[in-house]
Amino acid sequence: MTTATTTVVGAPEPAERGDAPRPLARSGDPADRIFRGSARGAGATVLLIMTLVGVFLGGRALQALTDAGPDFLTTSAWEPDSHHFGIATVLTGTVLIGAVAIVFAVPLAAGTALYITEYAPRRLKQTLISLVDLMAAVPSVVYGLWGLFLFQPSVVGLSRWLTTYFGWFPLFAVDGDSPRDPLSPNTFYTSSTFIAGMVVALMVTPIACSVMREAFAQAPPGEREGAFALGATQWGVIRSVVLPFGRGGIIGGTMLGLGRALGETIAVYLIISPVFEVQWHLLQNGANSVSALIALRYGSASEFGMSALMAAGLALFLMTLVVNFIASSVVARSRSGAGAEA
Incomplete structure (x- = not known):
């Protein structure tokens, strides 16, 4: 018994019908060429500026x-x-302040973003978006003054409570203080890494x-409606559709906020009490960071001292680049919607 085969004239050969995408020819339209050149020029300019900054810092x-x-x-x-x-002290302080900021900022930013996209009434959404974006426009010196005079006195009680019940953990210990003593002064807990990190967290939250x-x-409406049709609750849709699709955005926002937190200067400078010893106790008075060190010593530095400050700035510059490269790599492997079915 023979099997009849049908041949379609002009059909591609079997070897040509793979999954490889068909190559696309570049458009010869002048507008496309201008846009392509502008985009390449902008990217090259950014890379050139970053290289010049690194070369300048390295030379100085x-x-x-x-x-x-x-x-x-x-x-x-x-x-x-x-x-x-x-820079052992200031580098450690920079990392700790950034870590405290991210610990507070990420849940706050994610919760706010979910409320705006999933729960907020339509008439309130734009107002909330504008208010959150407005927080990013507030100067850092305003955050620093607010943190120093209004926020810090309110947080001292929280710091004392954490030391009282979790002081056995080294990060929450405070040397020289007895937290259960009502006569113990609050100066043990002011100008700490913990307070500076919380203030920086509010500055990081709008960006993240x-x-x-x-x-x-940008979560797919089809998957949202499919989940609702299967009987999922609002939280079920968020957990099974929105959060997996937005994984890349969560990581990207976190790393972008971390980069901002590592380089924050004025707010940290106003709040901390600079010390030049590695301070692992988050709640204890005394902290430091690379950016605060540069702001503190820039005006009185000698020629050699200026070179030392430039070296500290170079270390911060390289650390920020490493964080951004790691973020790009992680986001590239977990892009929003990469695991979503069409």
């Missing part, structure tokens, strides 16, 4: 880095005129919220 920091050597990363003191300086909100709003 070379003298201090040559003098300090590897000890630059492990020395806590900052006495450049005595040739005894390093905007990124997350855009990702949540």
